[in-house]
Amino acid sequence: MVVELISVGTELLLGNIINTNTQYLAEKCALLGLSMFHQVTVGDNRERLSEAFETALKRSDVVILTGGLGPTEDDLTKEVCAEVMGLSLMEDAHTKNRIKEYFKNSIYKEIPDNNWKQALVPQGAAVLDNDNGTAPGLIIEKDGKAAILLPGPPNELKPLFKDQVFPYLQKRQPEVIRSQMIKICGHGESQVENKLLDLIDGQSNPTIATYAKTAEVHLRVTAKASSEEEAKSLLKPVVKEIKNRFGNDVYTTKEEETLEMAVVRLLKKYELTVTTAESCTGGLIAGRLVNVPGASEVFREGFVTYSNKAKRKHLDVSKGTLKKYGAVSEQTAKEMAIGGVFAADSDVCIAVTGIAGPDSDGDKPVGLVYMACYMKDKVSVEEYHFKGNREKIREQSVVKALDLLRRSILKNYH
Amino acid sequence: MVVELISVGTELLLGNIINTNTQYLAEKCALLGLSMFHQVTVGDNRERLSEAFETALKRSDVVILTGGLGPTEDDLTKEVCAEVMGLSLMEDAHTKNRIKEYFKNSIYKEIPDNNWKQALVPQGAAVLDNDNGTAPGLIIEKDGKAAILLPGPPNELKPLFKDQVFPYLQKRQPEVIRSQMIKICGHGESQVENKLLDLIDGQSNPTIATYAKTAEVHLRVTAKASSEEEAKSLLKPVVKEIKNRFGNDVYTTKEEETLEMAVVRLLKKYELTVTTAESCTGGLIAGRLVNVPGASEVFREGFVTYSNKAKRKHLDVSKGTLKKYGAVSEQTAKEMAIGGVFAADSDVCIAVTGIAGPDSDGDKPVGLVYMACYMKDKVSVEEYHFKGNREKIREQSVVKALDLLRRSILKNYH
Incomplete structure (x- = not known):
């Protein structure tokens, strides 16, 4: 119809x-x-x-x-x-x-x-x-x-x-239609499609549709059938195959679950508290976590340390590190993450420092962003070179930081 | 065309x-x-x-x-x-x-x-x-x-x-079309229209169009003419009349200027530094300020104090206040604003505490939000009862807080 x-x-x-x-x-x-x-x-x-x-x-x-x-x-x-x-x-x-x-x-x-x-x-x-x-x-x-x-x-x-x-x-409407959402972080839309080309090319029922979001890709697998059971059994093998291909890149298969919800769910599951130490993202990671009703169970405080002085005062980033490597560096990101855990007395800290533009910082280009996650005495750090304007660079940074936080938890518990 | x-x-x-x-x-x-x-x-x-x-x-x-x-x-x-x-x-x-x-x-x-x-x-x-x-x-x-x-x-x-x-x-396009934007904070769309009813009813050239945004109303006055000068002289008296009617409720007449840009512009003009002390908005006010390129001149650090403990530790909110009035109260908002100025050694602090839902807090309803602005030894506080879901309540809180910050500066300097 x-x-x-x-x-x-x-x-x-x-x-x-x-x-x-x-x-x-x-x-x-x-x-x-x-x-x-x-x-x-x-x-x-x-x-x-x-x-x-x-x-x-x-x-x-x-x-x-x-x-x-x-x-x-x-x-x-x-x-x-x-x-x-x-x-x-x-x-x-x-x-x-x-x-x-x-x-x-x-x-x-x-x-x-x-x-x-x-x-x-x-x-x-x-x-x-x-x-x-x-x-x-x-x-x-x-x-x-x-x-x-x-x-x-x-x-x-x-x-x-x-x-x-x-x-x-x-x-x-006589037909039964059921669909399954799969949300992926860590690949661009065309990369996701390349990895699924054989499935997409051969599709008729169920069908696979891809949706590009900021630093995420959502997949919807949809089946048409004459009964609920038939629709489900059409969906099941395709969803399983996609999940196998993407592994931990899949952060949820729930229609309504956002990345921050998935992160808060994991934090709750493992009874972890988190704090945020933000420079270029300026509070947006904390803002995303607080989107989730009940976030207070896992998130109690966050730091927006935009100036070097604030990084030193609240997160105990050393003067020497800032001087030698600069505020936008792997070393500073690491120290922010470690300092955040101690300042907030939390289990985990996600820290971000970068250049959102429009002006670059000496020889460091606009879009250069470092993020670090510290938990269980171990710090993971990632370097990104994002494209786009100030807003876009910050948006991508927020998503990638939430995803780094998610992966760090998984790494520790799986 | x-x-x-x-x-x-x-x-x-x-x-x-x-x-x-x-x-x-x-x-x-x-x-x-x-x-x-x-x-x-x-x-x-x-x-x-x-x-x-x-x-x-x-x-x-x-x-x-x-x-x-x-x-x-x-x-x-x-x-x-x-x-x-x-x-x-x-x-x-x-x-x-x-x-x-x-x-x-x-x-x-x-x-x-x-x-x-x-x-x-x-x-x-x-x-x-x-x-x-x-x-x-x-x-x-x-x-x-x-x-x-x-x-x-x-x-x-x-x-x-x-x-x-x-x-x-x-x-x-052969005709010359010129328009002037007027952005207003502090009135609903129908209130704005009521205040302009005589102008809107009589309009043909220039025309006045209203656009409702989250906690803001934008007006566009548009003139058609055969020359740039003619268009400008058609616009001028109408824009002047509207600005007279709304006074300080007009935060900008620049097409591209957002509320946070207007706030940062005022802070720079009067050489003020600002800090944020956020509970229910969870970093989004800081995030909005950092949207503005060059915000580092006026914004160095912000606090996301989601738990009571964090409010006490970072902002020195007294135990007695939290116990007697609760975290969502005029008193707590005031102490957060005052504490923020001292903790960050800034000139101004904007603080927000409220109930974004979905659950209410005892007898305090979802949508109850207090915000306070402290500068020059004086604290202004406002109580809001916002409608809508968690997201909508937080969005409105952020806009109203930025506007309170803006009005507090104007009050001190005009």
């Missing part, structure tokens, strides 16, 4: 807002195993909306339209859909009552005249009650096709979709 | 990522006064991409395609555009060299074979060097139409667009 999304709103064409509805709906449709080939955005314009909707009805089974259901003259979605599908609009008594009720509890005392327009629905349409606004959602079926109209504000759209549209679509 | 956007990528159709490129490009095109009527997303599929591109070429003057320029077999944008426009692909020696150079400095030692594909360009195309990746941008002109191909990763797309595509589009 093929679904198409049409977002309606001139504010999207002007770039006033980011279209988060489309991502939300696309993800949910993928989860249902529905195929999506087109996402289209048009403005509040009768002719272009009409054309987009006609095209979508021809090539797709279900068309989900978002936005343009408001009370103003600009709002045309319902009118245009009814016209294209050859249906007239009639007043829906139930919806009229809901609008009355809604305004009773509203800060606006009077119901503006144009709000009654929202009580008109195409004949035969199913009305989806909207608890967070006046515009109802609508499902219109005709000739085996369905148009689903949803209000644009995400806080109205999401509950309407989740509670009323998702179950409707699930009923219409 | 009509511009159309085509986003290419199955990951968009699957909802794996939010399409932020479209918002970025749409906003910039609006800034140039270009008309946009369609935004389309298709997957990595030859037939559908080809069809979408043909349709776009018919109804628009300029088609901007993003994504699908990578090295993998999935990446088809360049091939399809060349085919539809009837152009052959040829190897570009300059780009081939750039790829070699790129990999020389990369963490990956070998150049995967498939990367060479990125050196092929359609005949006659203008090659836009990409400093942040291997895929170059391309401008292909034919029969009065133009196709602009940009890589999908935002950190590659944005600098390419800003430095090379924006000036190109500006040249093609």
